Amino acid sequence: MVGCGGRRQPTPWERHAKFLQERHVEDDPEVPQLRFPMYTVPAAAILEMVEVKPHEELLSSGVVVEHDESNGHVAFVSHQWVGKGHPDPSFEQFKLLQEVFRDLLSQTSYVHLETVTCLMWPLRSGFYSQALQSRPLFVWYDYFSVPQSPAAAAKQRQTIDCIPAFIARCRFFFALCPVIESAALSAVLSPFTWEQRGWCRLEKVCRQLTAGDGSWIMIKSRKHLEVMPTVSISVGSVSVGEGTFTDSKDRDQLGPVLKTALRTKLVSLMRDGNIVAFRTLLNMQAFFLRGLNVKPAADLVPGATLGTDVHPEWLLVDSFLLQNGFRKLDEVDGTGWSPLAYAVLGGDPEVIQAMLRKRADPSTRTRAANAFLTIPGNASMVSIAAFYSNNEALQVLIAARASLEAGIAPALVTASGNDNTEGLRILLAAGCNLQAQNAAGHTAFENAALSGSQNVMQALIEAGATSAQLTRSLHWACWFAGGSFEMIQQLLSARADVNSSFAVKPCSVIGVLFGVLSLRYRMGSRSFPARLGYHSDGATPLMLAILSGQYEAATALVAAGARMDVFNSRHRRAADLAREMQAPDFLMQALEQGNSAACERITASAGVLESHIF
Structure with a gap:
C-alpha cells in the first residue's frame, strides 16, 4: 500500500520489529532467564581427572564453580551416557575428551568443515584452535553441572528448563560421539546413535538457535574432528520428539522447553529485522516440534484485526501473510521463496489448500537457495513437502496436479533423503518414476544411502533393486554420511558387493x-x-x-x-x-x-x- 506521499506503508511485521528494536533487551520478557545457576568446571581441572564424579561431589570440593562470563568462555559437551546411572564407568569416552581438549588448547590447529558443507558452501571456513585459547576455558558437562542426587529432582527439572539458556551462554559446543562399546547397555554408541537420542537432539537444536552461525564440533576420534554447520544434511535428526528416550515422560518436559527456545529465537530475528531467517524458522517450528505435545507459536505479530466477514479460507491466507511479513500471495522475497513455498515448509494442508484456491501455482519453484536450509534453488513445492515429511501437504499438492519431477530434484529423490517412507509410497502411487535422477545423477537409492535413510532403503529394496544399484548405494553410504551399522548390513544382506571398486564418469x-x-x-x-x-x-x-x-x-x-x-x-x-x-x-x-x-x-x-x- 502506498501513502499520500508515495511512501510504502510498513507492514504489521515491520512495525512490530521496530517496536522490539526500540525496547531494551533486558526489559524483554522473551529473553531467557536462568532459573538455576550455570555450573561449570575449569578446563584445567577436566584435564587432571581420572574418573567422572557427580555434581554434588565436585561442588563440595570446589571443582565445580558458578559461571561468570567475565572469567572466560564455556564449552558445552553433548554426549550419550555409556553406563546405566553413570555417564562413563570405564572413563573411555571422557579420556577422549581430555585428549581432544589437550590438543586444541596446546597446539595451533585447524578443524575442517564436514564434507557436505564443504561441497555446498566451499567458501565457509572451519575452526581455528586459537579461538579456544583466547580466554580461560570452562566446561559444561551434565554430570558435573546438573544435580544428580535423587533428592534433587526439583533442581534437575529447573536445570533442564535452563538448557537453552545455558547453551546460549556457551561460546563452543562439542558433540562427543566416538564409536564405543557399552557393556552396561549391551550396545555400541556412535555418531548415529548420538543423532537419534532425544536429549542430544534438543541440545543440538538449541545450539543451532544461538546467536552467530550456530556451528559446532563433532568428535569422532582424537584426530578426527569435524565442524558441523547450522544447516546439515541430517536434518531429520533435529525433530526432537521423534528421537529416542529412555523415559518417554521426558518428551512432556522437553516440549515446552523447546517451544520457548524457538519463540525466543523468532523474537530475536524479528528484532534484528532478519525476515528471511524469521520466515524460515517460523515455518520450521512444526518440524522441530514434531512428536512433542505442543503447538507452534502463531501469534508473533500482535494487534492485527481481520474482518469477521472474511471467508475462513481467505482468513487463513491473510493471517499467514501477516505473520510472515508478506503483502500479497504472489510476492517473492529476497531468497526467491514465495508465501506458498513457506507454507509448504510449514506443512499445514489447510493453509496450502486455501492458497491454491486463491490461484497460487502448485508447480512453482524456488528461485534461489535458502541459506538457512539444505534446499537448493529451483526446488519444487512437492520436493519441499517430501523432504520435510509434510505428507498431508504433499497429498494436497498432488491433488492440485503439481509437477512431481520438475526442478533440481524429483520429489521421489528428495523424499528418500530424509527417510520419508510414507511420502515415498505416496509418490510411487502417484506414478513417480523410481529411476528418476536429481542434478547430481542420483536416484532415490543412492540418495537414501548417502543420507542414512534406512527405512526408505528397505522400502526401495522391496520395490525392486538391482545388484548394481545396491552396490552404488553402498559406495555412497560410505562416501557421504549414511554408513550406520544398520545401513551397511541392510545393503550387504541385499547382495551389494562388499569389495567393489568405486568409479564415476569423468564428464558427469x-x-x-x-x-x-x-x-x-x-x-x-x-x-x-x-x-x-x-x-x-x-x-x-x-x-x-x-x-x-x-x-x-x-x-x-x-x-x-x-x-x-x-x-x-x-x-x-x-x-x-x-x-x-x-x-x-x-x-x-x-x-x-x-x-x-x-x-x-x-x-x-x-x-x-x-x-x-x-
Whole structure:
C-alpha cells in the first residue's frame, strides 16, 4: 500500500520489529532467564581427572564453580551416557575428551568443515584452535553441572528448563560421539546413535538457535574432528520428539522447553529485522516440534484485526501473510521463496489448500537457495513437502496436479533423503518414476544411502533393486554420511558387493566435482572432500568409509569380511588411508595386523554381525 506521499506503508511485521528494536533487551520478557545457576568446571581441572564424579561431589570440593562470563568462555559437551546411572564407568569416552581438549588448547590447529558443507558452501571456513585459547576455558558437562542426587529432582527439572539458556551462554559446543562399546547397555554408541537420542537432539537444536552461525564440533576420534554447520544434511535428526528416550515422560518436559527456545529465537530475528531467517524458522517450528505435545507459536505479530466477514479460507491466507511479513500471495522475497513455498515448509494442508484456491501455482519453484536450509534453488513445492515429511501437504499438492519431477530434484529423490517412507509410497502411487535422477545423477537409492535413510532403503529394496544399484548405494553410504551399522548390513544382506571398486564418469557432474577436489588435494588441501576426491577412484567401500571418518561403517565392513589387501587407483590400501586419517586403534589392529576380533565384537554388539564373503 502506498501513502499520500508515495511512501510504502510498513507492514504489521515491520512495525512490530521496530517496536522490539526500540525496547531494551533486558526489559524483554522473551529473553531467557536462568532459573538455576550455570555450573561449570575449569578446563584445567577436566584435564587432571581420572574418573567422572557427580555434581554434588565436585561442588563440595570446589571443582565445580558458578559461571561468570567475565572469567572466560564455556564449552558445552553433548554426549550419550555409556553406563546405566553413570555417564562413563570405564572413563573411555571422557579420556577422549581430555585428549581432544589437550590438543586444541596446546597446539595451533585447524578443524575442517564436514564434507557436505564443504561441497555446498566451499567458501565457509572451519575452526581455528586459537579461538579456544583466547580466554580461560570452562566446561559444561551434565554430570558435573546438573544435580544428580535423587533428592534433587526439583533442581534437575529447573536445570533442564535452563538448557537453552545455558547453551546460549556457551561460546563452543562439542558433540562427543566416538564409536564405543557399552557393556552396561549391551550396545555400541556412535555418531548415529548420538543423532537419534532425544536429549542430544534438543541440545543440538538449541545450539543451532544461538546467536552467530550456530556451528559446532563433532568428535569422532582424537584426530578426527569435524565442524558441523547450522544447516546439515541430517536434518531429520533435529525433530526432537521423534528421537529416542529412555523415559518417554521426558518428551512432556522437553516440549515446552523447546517451544520457548524457538519463540525466543523468532523474537530475536524479528528484532534484528532478519525476515528471511524469521520466515524460515517460523515455518520450521512444526518440524522441530514434531512428536512433542505442543503447538507452534502463531501469534508473533500482535494487534492485527481481520474482518469477521472474511471467508475462513481467505482468513487463513491473510493471517499467514501477516505473520510472515508478506503483502500479497504472489510476492517473492529476497531468497526467491514465495508465501506458498513457506507454507509448504510449514506443512499445514489447510493453509496450502486455501492458497491454491486463491490461484497460487502448485508447480512453482524456488528461485534461489535458502541459506538457512539444505534446499537448493529451483526446488519444487512437492520436493519441499517430501523432504520435510509434510505428507498431508504433499497429498494436497498432488491433488492440485503439481509437477512431481520438475526442478533440481524429483520429489521421489528428495523424499528418500530424509527417510520419508510414507511420502515415498505416496509418490510411487502417484506414478513417480523410481529411476528418476536429481542434478547430481542420483536416484532415490543412492540418495537414501548417502543420507542414512534406512527405512526408505528397505522400502526401495522391496520395490525392486538391482545388484548394481545396491552396490552404488553402498559406495555412497560410505562416501557421504549414511554408513550406520544398520545401513551397511541392510545393503550387504541385499547382495551389494562388499569389495567393489568405486568409479564415476569423468564428464558427469560428480566426475567434474571429483576432479576439482582432487586438484585441491594436490595443491595442498587436506579437507575431507579434497582427500575423498583424490582417493575415491578405485576405492572399496571400506576405503571410502575410512576416508569419510565413518568408523562405524568401516567396522561393519571389516566384520563382514571386506578385503584389506586391494589398492585404489592411487596405489593405497585401506591401512594406508587409515594411518593418514589416524583411525581408532581397533580398526588399525584389523587393517595392519589382520586381527579383526575387535571389529567383529563391536559389530556383534550392535546386533548386525554377518559374514558377506561371496
